[in-house]
Amino acid sequence: MPLALWALVIGAFGIGTTEFVIAGLLPAIAADFNITIPVAANLATSYALGVFVGAPILIILGRRTSRKNMLAFLTLLFVIGNLVTALAPTFEIAIAGRIITSLTHGAFFGIGSILAATMVPTEKRVRAIAFMFSGLTVATLVGVPAGTWLSQQISWQATFYAITVIGLATLAGILTLLPPSPKPKTQPIGHELAAFGNARVLLAMGITILGPAAFFTSITYIAPMMTEIAGFSETAVTWLLMVFGFGLFVGNWLGGRYADRALMPMLYFTLLAQAMVLFAFHFMATSQMASVICIFLMAAFGFATVSPIQKLVMDKARAAGAPTMAAAVNIGLFNLGNALGAWLGGLVIAFGLGFTSPNWAGGLLSMAALALAIVSGLLDRHEAATRNRKTRDSNQKMRTA
Template sequence: MPVALWALVIGAFGIGTTEFVIAGLLPAIAADFGVPIPVAAYMATSYALGVFVGAPVLIILGSRASKKTMLAFLAGLFVIGNLVTAMASSLEVAILGRVVTSLTHGAFFGIGSVLAAEMVPPQKRVSAIAFMFSGLTVANLVGVPAGTWLSQQFSWQTTFYAITLIGVATVIGVLALVPATPKPKAQRIGHEFAAFGNAKVLLAMGITILGPAAFFTSITYIAPMMVEVARFPEGSVTWLLMVFGFGLFVGNWLGGRFADKALMPMLYGTLLGQGLVLVAFHYLAHSQVASVLCIFLMAAFGFATVSPIQKLVMDKAKAAGAPTLASAVNIGLFNLGNALGAWLGGLVIALGFGFTAPNWAGAMLSAGALALAIASGLLDRRHEISPEIALR
């Protein structure tokens, strides 16, 4: 892979750490600010919603800047946001810092996905995107458990100071490794939004929302679920998150490896597998051994869909001439799904269904994503059979 992709991996590692580490910090944040855990989870939902809103806005505002300039700017914004969260004296200020940080996420991955695909031959583009997303998986394998450990040993604020340093490393990596890129040609904003009138793009984006939302519904509340239901010691959350991170790593590798050959069958299998694992997790969460296995499989099946879906959206949007905007918006939709999952998981807990309820709620979302994937596949087959329809 081109050396410039390592700058994207560094950024993805920092972004993945700051996004997912919240799952291990919720009890400490709730105790520090004196709020229930579902209220502390606004730290997760506000971040996800910020990604959804910020991605298209920043892509449009930065449409005249080069990819390298935008990546460096976004990395700087990441540093500022995490500093605000680390120094926050109230939950409201901490949430504000999360929102500032979230503005980086969608645009960074949107621009990075396009840049990664442009650097390699067509037959390796999903693999290149998966390589960039490997920063997310390593974040969950190393960064999130380390951040959880820092919180338990020192404070949750210490975790965000450490993430700030990762942001500084990202700025340096972008400036040092990413080659100069030309400024894009000016386009009308209306043209940029043309891709969103494509039914295939909309179906793919629907999968984006529901698929990741399924496992995020569960993982957001994994700390109370494992401590209160499976009776793991509180300190075990750190290595349980490492299991989750290893599952993400394996899933990302499998998704990048096999989606270049059979993208849609890969989506069908992984979405079905994710839903079945979440159903099993609901009934087996009292077992420590079964819980560990379900956490790994949930992550592996869930993240195996990420780079294939991103490539699917980019392919469908490219014909409309707006792959960068569609790519960034799709990243925002991943996080809209995360917000949906965190909210739904908190809702079923608040309604009294218990800490295992997010698992069956997530399974329902996975079933919805599978239905959309099947609809997308049928639409592709219909267009292959009737070329006249495809040209419309």
């Protein structure tokens, strides 16, 4: 892979750490601010909603700015947001810090995925996108467990100070590794937004919302689930998150490797497998060994869908004429799905259905995503069949003329 892609990987690592580390910090944050765990989970929900809202706004505001300069600005926001969260004297200010941080996420990955895809040959584009997203998986494998451990040893604020340092390193990587880029050719906003009226684009984005939301419904509440139901100690949450991170790493590799060959079959298989694992996790969470296996598998199958879904949306949006906006908004939709998952998991817990209930709730979301993927695939096959039939008819007319 080109050296410049490493700048994107560094950024993805920092963003992934700050996004997913919340799952391991919820008990400490709830105790510090004297709030319940579902309320503390609003730090995850607000982040996800901030990504969803911030992505299109920043893409519009920065559409006349070079991609390198835009990424540097986004990383500066990332540094400021994590510092505000670390210094927050109240829960409300911590929420504000998370929202500032979240503004980086969607636009960074949206611009980054386009850059990654353009740096390599066509047949390796999903692999290049997956390589960028590997920063997220390494974050969950290394950054998140390390952040959870740091919180347990010092404080949760220390974790966000450390993430701030990662942000500064990311900024240095962007400034030194990415080559200068010209200002992009701008199109009217109406032209970019028109693509969102395309049914095929919207269908692909629906998969984006529901697919990753499935495993986020479970992982947001993994700390209380494992300590209260499976009987793990609080310190065990650190290595359980490492298992989750390893699953993301494996899933990202599989998604990038095989989706270039057969994108839609890959989505069908992984979404179904994710649902089955989550349903099983609900019934087997009392077993520590089964819980470890389920955590790994739900992460692997769940994240194997991410780069294929991003490529699917980019393809549909490119055909509709708005790849940049759609790529960024789609990252926001991933996080809207995360917010949906965190909210749904908290809802079923609040209704007294227990700490394992987010698992079956996530399984239902994965099945819904699978249904949308099947519809999208059938539409593709129908379109291809129609195109081939017209080609045959045209050829036949030419032969008989």
